[in-house]
Amino acid sequence: MRHGKYPFIIGFLVVPVALYVTFVVWAYIQAFYLSVYEWSGLGPVENFVGFDNFKKMWDDTTFWQSIKHNIFLLVFLPIITVVLALIFAFLLNVGGGQKGGVIRGVWGSKVYRIIFFFPQLLALAIVAVIFGRVFGPDKSGMINGLFPDSWSPWLFLADERYAMGCILVVLVWQAVGFYVVLFSAGMGNIPTEVYEAAAIDGASRVTLFFKITIPLLWNTVQVAWVYLGIAAFDAFALVNIMTVDRGGPDGATSVLSLMIYRNAFEFSQAGYASALGVVLFFLTLTFAWVTLSATRRESVEA
Amino acid sequence: MTTITKTPGTKPLSAGRAPEPKRDLKIATGLSHVALVAWALITAGPLLWVLLASFKSNTEIFLGKPFALPNSFSFDTYVNAWSDAHIGRYFINSVFVVVISTAGTMLLGAMAAYVLARYKFPGNRAIYYLFVSGLAFPTFMALAPLFYILKGIGLLGSFTGLILVYIAYSLPFTIFFLAAFFKSLPYEIEEAATVDGASHIRKFFQIMMPMARSGLVSITIFNIVGQWNQYLLPVVIMSGPGADQKLLLTQGIAQISVSAGYQAEWSTLFAALVLTILPMIIVYAIFQRQIQAGLTAGAVK
Numbered sequence: 001m002r003h004g005k006y007p008f009i010i011g012f013l014v015v016p017v018a019l020y021v022t023f024v025v026w027a028y029i030q031a032f033y034l035s036v037y038e039w040s041g042l043g044p045v046e047n048f049v050g051f052d053n054f055k056k057m058w059d060d061t062t063f064w065q066s067i068k069h070n071i072f073l074l075v076f077l078p079i080i081t082v083v084l085a086l087i088f089a090f091l092l093n094v095g096g097g098q099k100g101g102v103i104r105g106v107w108g109s110k111v112y113r114i115i116f117f118f119p120q121l122l123a124l125a126i127v128a129v130i131f132g133r134v135f136g137p138d139k140s141g142m143i144n145g146l147f148p149d150s151w152s153p154w155l156f157l158a159d160e161r162y163a164m165g166c167i168l169v170v171l172v173w174q175a176v177g178f179y180v181v182l183f184s185a186g187m188g189n190i191p192t193e194v195y196e197a198a199a200i201d202g203a204s205r206v207t208l209f210f211k212i213t214i215p216l217l218w219n220t221v222q223v224a225w226v227y228l229g230i231a232a233f234d235a236f237a238l239v240n241i242m243t244v245d246r247g248g249p250d251g252a253t254s255v256l257s258l259m260i261y262r263n264a265f266e267f268s269q270a271g272y273a274s275a276l277g278v279v280l281f282f283l284t285l286t287f288a289w290v291t292l293s294a295t296r297r298e299s300v301e302a
Numbered sequence: 303m304t305t306i307t308k309t310p311g312t313k314p315l316s317a318g319r320a321p322e323p324k325r326d327l328k329i330a331t332g333l334s335h336v337a338l339v340a341w342a343l344i345t346a347g348p349l350l351w352v353l354l355a356s357f358k359s360n361t362e363i364f365l366g367k368p369f370a371l372p373n374s375f376s377f378d379t380y381v382n383a384w385s386d387a388h389i390g391r392y393f394i395n396s397v398f399v400v401v402i403s404t405a406g407t408m409l410l411g412a413m414a415a416y417v418l419a420r421y422k423f424p425g426n427r428a429i430y431y432l433f434v435s436g437l438a439f440p441t442f443m444a445l446a447p448l449f450y451i452l453k454g455i456g457l458l459g460s461f462t463g464l465i466l467v468y469i470a471y472s473l474p475f476t477i478f479f480l481a482a483f484f485k486s487l488p489y490e491i492e493e494a495a496t497v498d499g500a501s502h503i504r505k506f507f508q509i510m511m512p513m514a515r516s517g518l519v520s521i522t523i524f525n526i527v528g529q530w531n532q533y534l535l536p537v538v539i540m541s542g543p544g545a546d547q548k549l550l551l552t553q554g555i556a557q558i559s560v561s562a563g564y565q566a567e568w569s570t571l572f573a574a575l576v577l578t579i580l581p582m583i584i585v586y587a588i589f590q591r592q593i594q595a596g597l598t599a600g601a602v603k
Contacts, residue, residue, distance in 0.1 A: 008502040009417050013429065016414040016473055020433060023448065023470035028439050030447035041450070088341060091334045106334050114590055115342045118349075120597060121582050123531035125552035129559045130575060133355075133568065134348050138364070140568060142351045145368035177345065182598045205330065233440065237533045241556045257442050264446040265538070277443030284440055 034274035041270040053275035063276070066254045069164055073171065073232035073255075074287065078225045080172050085179035086221070088116065090209050092180065093187040094195060113184065116177035124174065128241035131170045132157070135242075158244050160252040167238055167253055171231065179224050186220040187213060222295050229287050233280060236261065256280050349579065356380070356572035363568050379573035383558075389574045391547070392554030396530060399461055399550060403468035404525045410469060411476030412518065416506055418477065419484035420492075430481065436474030445538055452539060459542040467539060468529050476521055479599070483517035484510065523589075523596030551578055 035054075038047045057063045092109040119127065134142040135156035144153045157163050190213070198208055214221070236257035240246055246262075247254035256276060264273035355363055356379055357372040384390045418430045448467065449458070457463030487510065495505050511518070533552040540548050549557065555578055562571040586593060 009421055009423055012413040012417045016410040019470045020473050023467050024436050027444035027447040031443045095334045112338050112342055115345055117594055121586055123533060123552045125533035125556055126578055129555050130348055130352060139366040140364045142368045145366040181594050260442045270446040273446045280440050281443050
């Protein structure tokens, strides 16, 4: 048994650890390091500036605009997606009411689930290209094409007021199906006797939803909330591909991820980009921590 | 949205007390279907529209009436998309990269997870947490350094570089998931094999891997879909001279979309989108149960 244990362990770990340290750990360490340097991305890194990159951020209007847009997504993406997904999952699993003493989903729930889930399989980049056209500002766009000919076309993404809303709609469109499936799996774990007992006591479907489904599903909802929040900090593919002038019009859809990318690879501000990355890291951690501690409940055992 | 949220509430509360009146139940069920059908249409509508538009001429697209059938079914747009717009090449690039990187991720991830889950040695926990902590960091933070690391070792703009990066960034979740899985497997069979004199490597490949099959399948699907859909990493890494031959599908589609926008010439773009989406639909139709299980596996635990 002892024979050859350590050579085996080392043999199995050396390649994964080497790859991981080179491309992931080292990159993150460098990000912290570069965040206190002014560095264009060329030549040696020697212009130490302390916290100047962060001070610069404080005075950068694009930064605050981006933060505002990220917060907009952070608030609305999880709430809309979770509410819709919970309702659909409930209808699919419990909505059919009782027949022969068995609680079931509505008719055709399998088909609905298959259709709802599909967008999750598409890359956000592909979704961005599709919806760039769905929101097309003339008759060639799907939505404007559906409007009567007498209406003047809506600008959607080209209108500062609605551009961010369009981004939100697309993110919700893609996410809902995934969480329907996730919540359905959770609801499947709730013993049917619980529902049946409640139904015998005369509970309506609304009562079942709020008094049984939600409390028993709380942990899954928490996880969903954190996942969606993290997605709200990304949205890079959508903004980079779908929006007017990438982040426009006039900065109306700028988000942190896009700012990091453009500073690193287009504005020759690798140091500043790294500082923005550090801020993004702490924002994500704070969000996850706040969500998990604010939504902590006595866990209910089924 | 308000109509949707009200759906479950339409049944009067009193109805629950008495034996359920059939009519109220029918109304509630009917409204449920309205909400579900509405979302199904919202989900499928844009995809159906892309399919219809892919057969239309550019003039026809600009006429509006998005869900009207095309005047004639022409496949010229598809020929353009496949060859002139290079969808074929991007597709093959993506398949090539994802096949190798997923295989690499699974092999290396399973090896590391197995050792970390089932062998005691100094530093075990430290290495495990080093991997798992990778889950907490946003990839965006590493972008600039990653670019210069790859440039420094001459792998920028190469498939090798991209594949290695895909593997490295997929390891934290793969190891996190598989280590938990390997831990849950029984020890008796392994011990019996040890008594019979099986080597560590043989135990891993012939006993543990087959036993861990269901977990491996889930996480393989998770990685295939995740890597197939990557956009950010290819955009950063497949840049520089000669990279335009090596674009992946997500990048390629985005690029076609930009050039289509300049010329307001959309029909080729729609055909390119169909060529991209159709294989996904076929794969999904065959493996939908496994795919749903694989993608949600991460969130359940």
